[in-house]
Amino acid sequence: MAFTSDNVQVFLAVLDKGSFSAAARSLSRVPSAVSMTISLLEAELDIPLFDRAGREPRPTAAALALEPQARLLAQQLAQLNRQAEALQMGLEERLTxxxxxxxxxxxxxxxxxALIAEFPTLALEVLAAPQTDALELVHGGRAHLALVFERPAIDGREDFQEMGQETLVAVMSPQFAPWLESLAEKRAGKPGPGGPLPPTLDIGQLARTRQVLVASRDPQQTDMRFVFSRQLWRTDSHQAALSLISAGLAWGWLPKGLVEPHILTGHLMEIPVENLSNGTTLFVDWVWSRERALGLGAQRFIALMRERRARRHAG
Structure with missing residues (x-):
């Protein structure tokens, strides 16, 4: 094989610096070593790469034709070396x-x-899983980090970094007609500041109304903070819950950012609840296990999140 990592480096240095002596200085070598490397490469290829008739060597057409691939090879070798060094320092083969x-x-x-700019070869895997399942993936070592809502209690096995907040709202479809009609009749004739009061549900009525809950596949793992109804449907997908609610089959708690466009178009409505504001704001955390050392990629990702939050608070 004619080309090696060493002679490619020398070949490109001569092209970039314009002379054997300048290339030698940039590589911390003597000019005769650079000249010999180029001569051996030309002999191996049986192609002249530089015209030495003038004071300084001039690249031939063959050298210019080989240059793009030589530069690509040099870049790939440099990237390969960076990846090997990063793996040696603890970079994950895949960040999950x-x-x-x-x-x-x-x-x-x-x-x-920013993370991929620092580690361009880092592979990423993203798994969507209900909150309890996502945490189990972290504790079982299948995932490095889990993005979840704040937990009702602190787990001593976990560490976390707050990312932000998300508001869950209870929504239903206007197609939930039997309930809405009965509520409208119930509140008819009771004036409010701007006219008749809108129909509302009390907690007891919510308990008798079918609810769909986004929850773990394990029925034993249920966040009871969001269970109001005795007739409960479960799913591990918020999109499935949205479809069931939009079809008028149940009500449920969903992220406000997800349902707001549907509320604006009238396909969904926030449920007005008596003596209770509709909307629960929860912190959102990245969680990892204290029982496993984080790799370089996960550590850097957490640091970047912290820097991002600090900039937001400073601004």
Whole structure:
């Protein structure tokens, strides 16, 4: 094989510097070593790469034709060396995120641009899983980081970094006609500041109304903070929950950012609840296991998130 990592480096240095002596200085070598490397490469290829008739060597047409591929090879070798060094320093072969489906539409991917700029060969895997399942993926070592809502209690096995907040609202479809009609009749004739009061549901009525809950595939793992109804449907997908709610089959808690466009078009409505404001704002956290050391990519991602939050607070 004519080309090697060494002679490619020398070949490009001569092209860039315009002479054997200047290339030698840039490579910390003696000019005779550079000249010998080029001569051996020309002999191996049986092609003249530089015209030595003048004071300084001039690249031949063959050298200029080989230059683009030589530069690509040099870049690939440099990238390969950087990846090997990063792996030696603890970079993951693949960085895996487990994300609660309701949070997929948040700005979780923004710090990745800076991370991939630093580690361009880092492979990324994103798994969508209900909150409890996402945390189990972290504890089981299948995922490095999980993006989830704040937990009701602190788990000593976990560490976390707050990313932001998300508001869950209880929504239903106007097609839930039997309930809306009965509520309208119930509130008819009771004037409010701007006219008749809108129909509302009390907690007891919500308990008798079918609810769809985005939850773990394990029925034993349920966040009871969002269970109001005795007739409960479950799904591990917020998109499936949205479809069931939009079809007028149930009501449910969903992220405000997800349902707001549907509310504006009239396909969904926020449920007015008596003596209770509709909307629960929860913190959103990146969580990782204390029982496993984080790799270089995960550590840097967390640092980038912290820098991003600090800039936001400073601004």
């Amino acid at each position: 995120f487990a994300i609660a489906p309701e949070l997929l539409s948040t700005g979780w991917a923004e710090p990745l641009a």
